[in-house]
Amino acid sequence: MKRLLGFALGCLLLSIPLFTALAQSDVALPNVEMTEIARGFSRPLFVTHAGDGSGRLFVVEQGGRIWILEEERRLDTPFLDISQLVSSEANGAGYSERGLLGLAFHPDYAENGVFFVDYTDTNGNTVVARYRVSAADPDLADPASAEIILTQQQPYANHNGGHLAFGPDGYLYIGFGDGGSQGDPNGNAQNRSSWLGKILRIAAGPEGGYAIPEDNPFVQDTNAAPEIWAYGLRNPWRFSFDRETGDLYIGDVGGSDWEEIDYQPAGSPGGANYGWNIYEGMHPTSGRAAPEDLVLPITEYPHSEGVSVAGGYVYRGSTIESLQGIYLYGDFGFG
Template sequence: MLVDRVRMFILSLLFLLAGCSGGGGDPGTPGTSNPPPTATTGSLQVAVTGLPTGLNAAVRITGPNNFSRDLTGTQTLPDLAAGSYSVAASSITLGGTTYTPTPAVQSVVVTAGGTATATVAYAGTALALALADIGPTFTSPTFVTAPPGDDRLFVLERRGVIRVVRNGSVLTQAWLDISANVFTGGEGGLLSMAFDPNFASNGYFYVYYTDTAQNIVVERYASSPTPNVADPTSGLVILRAAHPQFTNHFGGLVAFGPDGLLYAGLGDGGGAGDPFGNAQNLGVLLGKLLRVDVRTANSGQPYTIPVTNPYLNQPGRRPEIWAAGLRNPWRYAFDGERLYIADVGQAAREEVNLASTSQGGLNYGWDILEGTACFEAATCNRTGLTLPVFEYEHGANNVNGCSITGGYVYRGTAIPELAGRYFYSDYCRGYIKSFFAGDAGVAEQRDWNLNTAGRVVSFGRDGAGELYVVSESGRIFKLVRGSAG
């Protein structure tokens, strides 16, 4: 009996459980899923083709919300705001080949949730240069320059005359004639000029010459109310350095740096091997690069010493000195915050020194060193000396040259592929060469096969930053794009 009752209880329990779990009743509301979120950004895929392995592209992407990104190769940019983007590519030069992008500029629309594409195809062509004769022949020209933005060209003649060239013609009247004050023996003469950074408002310019007593002189003059003629009575001597013994190594460049200060590069006084030890003597100005402030120049105080000059208030040392150890700097050049100095060697090596414009007190080694080599000694102490970033040996019979003519870093607009290349020549060989000085050292050395200028005395720049070559023949040439062939 008991077993039967237990059996009946279990059956009743199972029946109740089955009723509670049955499929009857309200089936309920069918389940719903949330829709995917709406995309608000898109992507841009940029494909770069045609460049050799290891050569970076130069592509800039700009777009909404001040977006800007530089690319060096193929890349996909995600999470971009929807809108129109500009893809601008620049030419690249490697060695003698220029890689030109097609298209140079294109517009691409990025849509929300989509991926837009842009292709930049580079094609390489050989870059060639040529020398365009500006026309007139001058009497022993030494330098050419112009104020920024000015359409005139100012040509210096060694005898002490400055001519103005406009629209290919030499103006009849000279800009300035100081020939009565100029010594032209040996390497002397009127050697350079520099326009004041505020020339447009104050009319000042500075000339570097050797006077009749063979001194090195930097003198300021002013323009006059007469167009294209300076005031010959406005001369103010800024500095005068004695150079009595020899008629070579006068240096010869006056220029303003990016700091607004006036620089002058003086030779070591001449003779072979710096016989008086001027370049290493901080008590004399010869063999140095000088830096002075002429913004308040007057007859009582033609210059002041910048407070950052390295030898200020040091007894026995000239406070005008910015750098020492130079033999005959011919020429130097500023490029932004960099300073290139081409220093002529003695009999074996020519050199180019490179430093930041903030590095005062450097010693470039002459006459302990000629280039990187000990001068007339098997060994020497290089401690504290700054070695050149570039040099070349003369070679047998001066096959490589004998006297460097320093130029400029190209920053013009006519040949953008040349940007950043430093140009130079050699007086004995007449070639036009260039190199690129990067963080890893000197690269892209190139001879442009432009020997038509003859002996190159100097380089120069016009108001647009284009480069010129001054030939001993009296001709002046502009560096222009040539025909590749």
């Protein structure tokens, strides 16, 4: 059985409130204290590293800037500023699901200086673009190096997805929400000809556009988009690969009632259908029959315990031995 602990492990850096959401594990929740390591950010929503051994952290702001943290100090100049290209205006509820949403460094970044971003452009479309680091300064990206590799029209302003991650296979995985509104009115998540409500898997190198991996699950299906790796997702806001096993964990934001964590073991052939909008969590949402290829989440929790799953990571550190191998995930707030 997968070991999971659900609680908000956020700090001021990530703007995630602290609370205990769920503990479905055979170990007790350890005494964890939060430590603020930096401040001065505007709507930070993701932190990652370049895998280049520099020890730097890269903080993504929703408004379109990426900052470098070096030895817990924010550098004075953004690594990248594409705020003029990005739409992130608040909606009527006072928040936005658009903006600069994802960042992934190429596995060979130390050699080629290539990274990818996912953002909502000023027309409301999702854009995935490739950039390079400046040849003159490793702490600055070259804005002139931008190359758009794909664009997706978004029918509504919410459920943009936006996460990017390179898998252990070297391919780029891209998360797309179902296109927004309520209940997936256009049926995008179950429509395999649409990218919406999916995780895509593409070969994105340092040059050119992208290629379709030959072993993608729907390459031979003329009625499906060949980029699709998984479908039936509402808004896979954050997903991650266990760096030891290669297993994939997906935090899929729920609708009215249930938040869920989906799982795909390493070596999977892809093509999993996680059920939305026929299922929310482990619960049918309509009178339609369950899909034959339905894959239920490995855990769920109701909105009395949270409101929007934020995804997480399998702990592979050495500081807290009792957490070794446990998937830690958080939520945006209380129910």
